[in-house]
Amino acid sequence: MNVLIDTDIIIDICTKRQPYFTKSDTAYTLAKDNGYRIWIYTGSLQTLYFEIVSEIKKSTINLGKQIPLSKIKKQARESLRSLSQSINWLAALSEDGDVFSDSNPIICQLVKAFGRLGENALLITRNDELLKKNEKAISTENFISKFKSKELRSIPFIDLAAQQDLLRDGLERKIHNVLHHGQYILGPEIRELEKELTRYVGVKHAITCSSGTDALLMPLMAFGIGPGDAVFTTPFTFIATAEVISLLGATPVFVDIDSRTFNLDPEKLREAIHRVKKDTNLRPRGVIPVDLFGLPAEYDIIMSIAEESQLFVLEDAAQGFGGVYKQRKAGSLAHVATTSFFPAKPLGAYGDGGAIFTDDDGLAEKLISLRVHGKGSHKYENVRIGLNGRFDTLQAALLIPKLGLFPEELKKRQQVAEKYTQNIKNTSLKLQCPFIPSHLKSAWAQYSILADRRNFIQEELKKERIPTVVYYPTPLHLQPAFSNLGYAEGDFPVSEMVSRRIFSLPMSPYLQEEQSKIIIEVLNNL
Ligand SMILES: *Cc1c(COP(=O)(O)O)cnc(C)c1O
Numbered sequence: 001m002n003v004l005i006d007t008d009i010i011i012d013i014c015t016k017r018q019p020y021f022t023k024s025d026t027a028y029t030l031a032k033d034n035g036y037r038i039w040i041y042t043g044s045l046q047t048l049y050f051e052i053v054s055e056i057k058k059s060t061i062n063l064g065k066q067i068p069l070s071k072i073k074k075q076a077r078e079s080l081r082s083l084s085q086s087i088n089w090l091a092a093l094s095e096d097g098d099v100f101s102d103s104n105p106i107i108c109q110l111v112k113a114f115g116r117l118g119e120n121a122l123l124i125t126r127n128d129e130l131l132k133k134n135e136k137a138i139s140t141e142n143f144i145s146k147f148k149s150k151e152l153r154s155i156p157f158i159d160l161a162a163q164q165d166l167l168r169d170g171l172e173r174k175i176h177n178v179l180h181h182g183q184y185i186l187g188p189e190i191r192e193l194e195k196e197l198t199r200y201v202g203v204k205h206a207i208t209c210s211s212g213t214d215a216l217l218m219p220l221m222a223f224g225i226g227p228g229d230a231v232f233t234t235p236f237t238f239i240a241t242a243e244v245i246s247l248l249g250a251t252p253v254f255v256d257i258d259s260r261t262f263n264l265d266p267e268k269l270r271e272a273i274h275r276v277k278k279d280t281n282l283r284p285r286g287v288i289p290v291d292l293f294g295l296p297a298e299y300d301i302i303m304s305i306a307e308e309s310q311l312f313v314l315e316d317a318a319q320g321f322g323g324v325y326k327q328r329k330a331g332s333l334a335h336v337a338t339t340s341f342f343p344a345k346p347l348g349a350y351g352d353g354g355a356i357f358t359d360d361d362g363l364a365e366k367l368i369s370l371r372v373h374g375k376g377s378h379k380y381e382n383v384r385i386g387l388n389g390r391f392d393t394l395q396a397a398l399l400i401p402k403l404g405l406f407p408e409e410l411k412k413r414q415q416v417a418e419k420y421t422q423n424i425k426n427t428s429l430k431l432q433c434p435f436i437p438s439h440l441k442s443a444w445a446q447y448s449i450l451a452d453r454r455n456f457i458q459e460e461l462k463k464e465r466i467p468t469v470v471y472y473p474t475p476l477h478l479q480p481a482f483s484n485l486g487y488a489e490g491d492f493p494v495s496e497m498v499s500r501r502i503f504s505l506p507m508s509p510y511l512q513e514e515q516s517k518i519i520i521e522v523l524n525n526l
Helices: 007-015 021-033 042-062 069-086 105-115 128-133 140-148 160-181 188-201 212-222 240-247 266-279 299-308 361-371 393-423 454-463 480-485 493-501 513-524
Strands: 002-005 037-041 088-090 122-124 205-209 229-233 251-254 283-288 312-316 336-340 354-358 447-450 502-505
Touching: 002 105, 007 021, 007 042, 007 069, 021 037, 021 122, 021 140, 037 042, 037 105, 037 160, 042 069, 042 105, 105 122, 105 128, 122 140, 160 188, 160 393, 188 205, 188 354, 188 393, 205 212, 205 361, 212 240, 212 312, 212 336, 212 354, 212 361, 229 240, 229 266, 240 251, 240 283, 240 480, 251 266, 251 480, 266 283, 266 299, 283 299, 299 312, 354 361, 393 447, 393 513, 454 502, 454 513, 493 502
Parallel strands: 002 037, 002 122, 037 088, 229 251, 229 283, 283 312, 312 336
Antiparallel strands: 205 354, 336 354, 447 502
C-alpha cells in the first residue's frame, strides 16, 4: 500500500514539533514497520527545507540560544537525509506545473501527484482543506486508529514493491540506457545478464529466453522429443512442466512425489521407467524433476537412475533458482536446467522471461539456434524449425540489478522461513511445516504448509487480512487437459493427498518482522 506523507507531517517529525510530534511519528513508524511504501513529493522539497529551517530557528530562539544560520541549515539537511533513507521520492511531472486555475495551487499540485500512486493510496495530512476535499486524505489520528482496528492491515502475498523501492534508482537508469542505445532485440544487456547468470549458477552456458515454459520446450526440441517418446515428470507441479511434453506430441508419464519434500520420488521413478519399458510401446527418453517451492529434487539418485536407461535429465528450476544441492546451485544439477523470470518467481523480471543452463557446448549451440527460428550461420539461413524465443533487452536490463541483490534476498527469505518454522506451534491443527533435508537449501519460492483443516485455516486467515494461496489444488494427472492420458483418481495418492491439504503463507525477502509476527500469532491462536 502506498502512503504519501504531507509536508506538515514530515516537518513535525524532523523538528520534533509540538504538540504534533507524537502522533505524526507514530503514524509514520506504523506505516514504515508494516510494509507500507512511504512517499514524499519532490515538488514540495523546497517548502519542506525552508519550513524545517524556520522551525529549528524558532525553537532555538524560544530556548534563548544563538545558533548561526549555516548550522541550522546543516541540521535541517541532516534530518531530511536520515528520513529519506526509508522513504521514496515521488517525482514531479510536467503536468504538476499546470495548477494555477485552482484556488489553491499548492494543494492541487500535491493531489495531482498523489493521484499517480493509484487507487489504494492514502495521503496522511493534517491540512483541513485536504481532509475535506480528498476522500483518500487521512489524519494521523485516523490512520493510527484504523491501523489498530486492522482496517488498514495490508500483508502482500509476495512483496514486489519493496524490492522496487530498494532498486528504483538503478532500474530507472537501466531503462534509460536501453531507450538511448536502442538495441531492443538481443541487445548488450542480454549478453551481460547471461554472463552474470553463468557465474551465479556455475555453468558454462546460460541462454535467456521468452519464458520459463519456452525454456523447457527448447531443450526438448533440441533432444528431438516427439510422438512415441515418454518423458517422466511429477504430477504435482505447474502445468507448464508437463505441457511442453504434450505440445511436442510426446507422452508425459507421471511419477508420484515424496510426501515430505513434495518432489519427485526417485524410487517410484525407477518403477515407472521399468513399467513403460515392459508394458508400452513408448521409448523412455528423459526425466523432468521440478525443484518445487524452491527445494531442489534428489538429483544424485535421479541422475544415476536416468543414466542406467540413458535418459536425459532436465531440471525445472523455475521455482528453484537460488536453491542449493550439496554445495551445487540449482540450475547446475542435471544435463540441462531451466528457470523462469515470471515476476513472482524468486528471481523475477517485470514481464515474462526465462533461461536455460547447461555445460554441454553442442546443446547450447542448438538452443541458441532454436531461440531465433532455427537460425544457422546467419539470420536468414534456417537449419531447423525453431521459435521466436528471445528474452527482451529491457527486461534483461532490469534483471541485472535484481540479480545483484538476489544473494541478499535469499538470506532474508531463509530468515523469514526459519521464523515461521520455529514459531508456528499449533498442535490442535496438526500443521506440517516444510521439511528441508540437511544436504539441501531451499530458495523459498513458497512457504507451504500441510493441514487437515485447510479451508477453515484459509478462511480464518482471510478474516485477519492475511492472504494465502493453494499451490496446487489439482494434480496434473486429474487436469482436464491431460484426460487423454487415461489417468484416474487414486493413481498418485501422495500428490492427491498433498493437493487436498496444502496452502502457502505470504513469503518474500521483505516480509516485515511485524507482519510475520501477526501471521504466526493468528495461526497459533486458531
Ligand atoms: C512458473 C513455472 C513454469 C513456467 O514459467 P513461465 O515463465 O510462467 O512460463 C514452469 N515450471 C514451473 C515449476 C513453474 O513454477
